[in-house]
Amino acid sequence: MSKVCDIAIVGGGLAGASLAIALAPLGFKVTLIEAVAFKSAHQPSYDDRTLVLSHSSCRILSGMGLWEKLAPDATAVRKIFVTQMDRPGQVVLDPAELGLTEFGHVVEARRFGAAVQKQLQQTENVEVLCPASVTAIEIGEASNVLHLAANKDGESMTLAARLVVAADGANSSIRNHLKIPVQSRDYGQTAVICNVTPELPHQGQSFECLTTSGPFAVLPHTGMRCGLVWSASTQDAAVLMELDDETFLARAGQRFGTALGAFKKIGRRSAYPLKLVRARQDICSRLVILGNAAHAIHPVGAQGFNLALRDVAVLAEILADDGQDDPGEDRLLQQYSRWRKIDQHGTISWSDGMTRLFAHPSVLAAGLRTAGFMAYALLPGLRRQIANKAMGYRGRVPRLALGEPLRFQ
Ligand SMILES: Cc1cc2nc3c(=O)[nH]c(=O)nc-3n(C[C@H](O)[C@H](O)[C@H](O)COP(=O)(O)OP(=O)(O)OC[C@H]3O[C@@H](n4cnc5c(N)ncnc54)[C@H](O)[C@@H]3O)c2cc1C
Numbered sequence: 001m002s003k004v005c006d007i008a009i010v011g012g013g014l015a016g017a018s019l020a021i022a023l024a025p026l027g028f029k030v031t032l033i034e035a036v037a038f039k040s041a042h043q044p045s046y047d048d049r050t051l052v053l054s055h056s057s058c059r060i061l062s063g064m065g066l067w068e069k070l071a072p073d074a075t076a077v078r079k080i081f082v083t084q085m086d087r088p089g090q091v092v093l094d095p096a097e098l099g100l101t102e103f104g105h106v107v108e109a110r111r112f113g114a115a116v117q118k119q120l121q122q123t124e125n126v127e128v129l130c131p132a133s134v135t136a137i138e139i140g141e142a143s144n145v146l147h148l149a150a151n152k153d154g155e156s157m158t159l160a161a162r163l164v165v166a167a168d169g170a171n172s173s174i175r176n177h178l179k180i181p182v183q184s185r186d187y188g189q190t191a192v193i194c195n196v197t198p199e200l201p202h203q204g205q206s207f208e209c210l211t212t213s214g215p216f217a218v219l220p221h222t223g224m225r226c227g228l229v230w231s232a233s234t235q236d237a238a239v240l241m242e243l244d245d246e247t248f249l250a251r252a253g254q255r256f257g258t259a260l261g262a263f264k265k266i267g268r269r270s271a272y273p274l275k276l277v278r279a280r281q282d283i284c285s286r287l288v289i290l291g292n293a294a295h296a297i298h299p300v301g302a303q304g305f306n307l308a309l310r311d312v313a314v315l316a317e318i319l320a321d322d323g324q325d326d327p328g329e330d331r332l333l334q335q336y337s338r339w340r341k342i343d344q345h346g347t348i349s350w351s352d353g354m355t356r357l358f359a360h361p362s363v364l365a366a367g368l369r370t371a372g373f374m375a376y377a378l379l380p381g382l383r384r385q386i387a388n389k390a391m392g393y394r395g396r397v398p399r400l401a402l403g404e405p406l407r408f409q
Helices: 014-026 055-063 067-073 109-121 173-177 234-242 245-256 304-322 330-359 363-378 380-390
Strands: 002-010 030-033 050-054 075-077 079-084 090-093 104-108 126-129 134-138 144-148 157-166 182-198 205-211 214-220 226-233 263-266 270-279 287-289
Touching: 002 014, 002 144, 014 030, 014 109, 014 126, 014 304, 030 157, 050 055, 050 109, 050 304, 055 067, 055 104, 055 304, 067 104, 067 109, 075 214, 090 380, 104 109, 134 173, 157 173, 173 287, 182 214, 182 234, 182 330, 205 245, 205 330, 214 245, 214 330, 226 234, 226 245, 234 270, 245 263, 270 330, 287 330, 304 330, 330 363, 330 380
Parallel strands: 002 030, 002 157, 030 126, 079 205, 157 287
Antiparallel strands: 050 104, 075 104, 079 090, 134 144, 144 157, 182 226, 182 263, 182 270, 205 214, 214 226
16 A cells, blocks of 8 residues: 655654644644554553653643643642752752743653643544554655555555654664664663652652762652652662662662652652764755654753754744745755754753763862852852753744744734
């Protein structure tokens, strides 16, 4: 069977599905291809992770009509405490310094998947092929052709699209198939994540302790729960994964301290090896590389999906403003790539730089960490500047992130 569409999105994870929803009102015929059922226990994107969605991301999702489905399960981040392991002092970030009531919200990735699926079911112009897997791509002049694996009845399919978006994760098969080079760095760290329930209510407070093996973060979550992200050397993380619940909770409590009392209950633990994978180009002929396929980054500062959502908002805005009928035109893709350079470069360099500065064993690195930390603690102007960037306001900001409609009304 062969089919035709305007825009084919390979990968219906956090980034790909968000793009499909953002593009839905623009009138293009969009096909979203996802290999793993949205509600499957093995869905790699919609799992137990607690995602911090920045202020600008919440606005983007609101403009896409998705926020109202997420809001009942979202927890506002009302204060952030940043500390350094084994060093005195803390930086307290208060959204009031920026005239805001919250920095963003925390949402479980699994809940995000459920909201996305619901929204896609109510959306015209988007056909969802799931479970369906893309095995190859042929680049053409007027369109690119995707080859899909045979379905359970043994039928194979091709799909021609004027624009293909590869949102198929850090190991993107489309990117690999096209031999697009990547920069990659293995941090030798693994994040162990789970939910914990402390004795005291979190009151929207988020805690991040920066250590030489990555952050130890406790994030406010629904009810009394908190999301725990514990980055450790890959060796230590393997040990943490093997501990029984009681010992793990005791160790996590020891590391965290007493700000929320003792940790009482724990959910399922999962482990994520941490790597930087960055495609050396984010566009090629009738193709955009998006999300983890373009830039999978360290979770310090919780920037990965937030960055991808801003990519989504910009691509949707360019296509909305163009008003022509060919979404794969090279000038549009060039415009997208140019626009995204500053934000992508700044966000990726910051998360990579922070991770490496904290991991570095030298005295000089320790001095820089302390000096940076003190400047951050003592200079409200610097704090505001960094907080603004962390909330997604860096470089030219797309309309959706400013709370404006995608199209000029
Ligand atoms: C521990 C941890 C904590 C994090 N916390 C945060 C946070 O707080 N805030 C934040 O902004 N970011 C966070 N991130 C980053 C965030 O998880 C990623 O940015 C996000 O998952 C990227 O989504 P994606 O859709 O690009 O890729 P993925 O999540 O990898 O999804 C790719 C999708 O493509 C599908 N797929 C793959 N190959 C094919 C194929 N050939 N055909 C069809 N479908 C295919 C897969 O099944 C999958 O559904 C965190 C990451 C980690 C590891």
